[in-house]
Structures are given as structure tokens and as C-alpha cells.
Amino acid sequence: MKINTARQVWHDCTHNQSRGGLSGLTERTLLGTAVQTTDRGNTADHAEHAVLCGWFQSAIAKLHPQVRVFGDFMYAANQSDDIREAAEEVLFGLVMSKSKRMTAAKREKAEYVAKGVMRRYRYMHQGGQSANPDPMSKPETFRAWLFDYYGVRLESCAWARDWEPFIQLCFECCEDIDRMALSPIAAVIYEMKAAA
Template structure:
């Protein structure tokens, strides 16, 4: 397990190292996919990984549940599709609640569409920050492409007229909430990494 960044550590701490090589290739051929097992290797790498992962998992476990679910949505390698959907929906609820509290009052119709706007912002934010040091470009930066994505994915039509007045501030609030949650989720993990490196 490499302790290069809090994002990477969050992702990697969920894996249990197993013996690689031909055994994983055999599983892939038999099952059509790789299966994670708890089979121990012949080196001390497994113990080192387990120890480091335990420290990171302990920091994650101490987070507020709403912050933790956002971090899980962003950085955990999920095993089942059902679990992924549950975590995504929970993260959307957290961001929606935070963004709504920072936004002006909405009509019922606009609020129903805002749920899907939050889902779109989370999709964008995850793409931009996952798998690196926040180096990916925003895939739906232009309002036209974002509106088209919302219609293609959720069949929600948002009018282009008055985009800035009706939606730009709400979208910005959603991104700000994601950044706040991300910082709250990763800060304790980064502190733990720093402490481990200092103790070494």
C-alpha cells in the first residue's frame, strides 16, 4: 500500500492483498472475473499492508456518517452494484441537503429537477477527482453538455434560457458542498498518513 495521497490510501485500504500470479489468472479464466480472496502471500507484505490499511480504516471509521458516505462514494472500490447505488444515493442526499440550505427558496417543480442536477454534479465531481490528483477535466463543463447529459441520463429537461439566473448558482453551491465534504473526508486520512510517515 502506497501512502502517496489520502485519496489513494482511502481506495487501497479496502483491498486485502492475496497471492497473485497464476492463481488470479486461473480464477479469471474459470469465473470470467477476478475474485478477491484472503489467501496470504509468502512475504511480510500482507502484514505491512494490513497494518497500514488498519490505520487508514480507523481514521475513516471516526468520520461523521454523512462525510464518510461521501468519501465512500468518491474513493472506495465497491464490490456490488447494489452497494454502489445505495452509497451514491446517500451521497446525493447529503449534497442535496447542504446545497439546498445554501440556496434561495425553490418551487416544488424546480426542487424536483434539482435532485437530478445534484446527481449530475456528483458525477462530474467524481470524474474530476477520482483516480489521480484532481487532474481530470470537467466532462460537462458547458451548460449545454450538462443539460444534454441530464436529459440523456435522467430524462430531465432544463431550459437553456435564464440558465445563469435559475441554475448556475445552485450548481456552484453543489460543487462547493462537494469540495467541503471532500476536504472533511480526506483531512483525517491525510493526518494519519503524515503521522505514520513521521513515526517511520
């Protein structure tokens, strides 16, 4: 396991490495059966990987469940709708606790806006380097995506007043939860590098 960033480590420690299903596909097509071979090296790389994963998985397990589910949505190798929905609930709850009062109709739309912002944030930070540009930085693009994906129509008039501050708050909340999720991982990385 290469230890580059906390985001990359989160992904790698939740990924189960195994011989892929395609590794013996050629052999099976030629012979009509699978033949056991001893092509593994005589190294302890897999054991080293498991030990390192244990350190990071322990740090992840100690996180608050709401923070952990957000981190799993962002970086875990195994994804599911349950993880996504739980992370969306966490973000929306935090955003609503910090936002101004709003009408019931706007609150209903705000939930989908928060979901969209969370997906934008995830795309921007995938890969561990946070180098991807925001794919929906233009309001027109974001509004079109919300309509296509969720069927939610946001009006363009008074966008700066009605939605820009809310979207900015959603991004700030994503950053706060992300920071809480990654800081214990970064601390373990720091300890490992200091001891080396």
C-alpha cells in the same frame, strides 16, 4: 501499500487484495483442474498492508456517517447503489440548506442537477490527483446528459441566472464534504511520514 494521497489511500484500504480469478485460468485450461502451487513469496507485504489499512480504516470509521458515505462514494473500491444514493442525499440536503428558496418544480429538477454535479466531481477527482477535466463543463453538454440519463429537461434561457449559481454551490458543497472526509486520512499520513 504505497501512500501517495489521501484519496488513493482511501481506495487502497477498502480494496481486498487476493489472487485474481485469472491467475490460475491458464493452468485450469491446460490441466482441466486447479493445482495448488506455492508461488507466494516469503515476504510480509500482506501483513504490512493490513496494518496500514487498519490505521486508515480506523480514521474512516471515526467520521460522521454522512461524511463517510460521501467518501465511500468518491473513493472506496467497493461501490453500490446504496452508497451512491446515500451520498446523493447527503449532498442534496447540504446544498438545499445553503441555497435560496425555490419553487417545488425547480427543487425537483435541482435534485437531479445535484446528482449530476456529484458525478462530475467524482470523475474530476478519481485517481487521487484531481487532474481530470470536468467532462460536462459546457451547459449544453450537462443539459443533454441530464436529459439522456434522468429524463430531466433544463431550459437554456436564463441559464446563468437559474442554474449556474446552484451548480457552483453544489461543487462548493462537494469540496466541503470531501475536505471533511479526507482531512483525517491526511493527518494519519502526516503522522506516519513524520515518524519515519
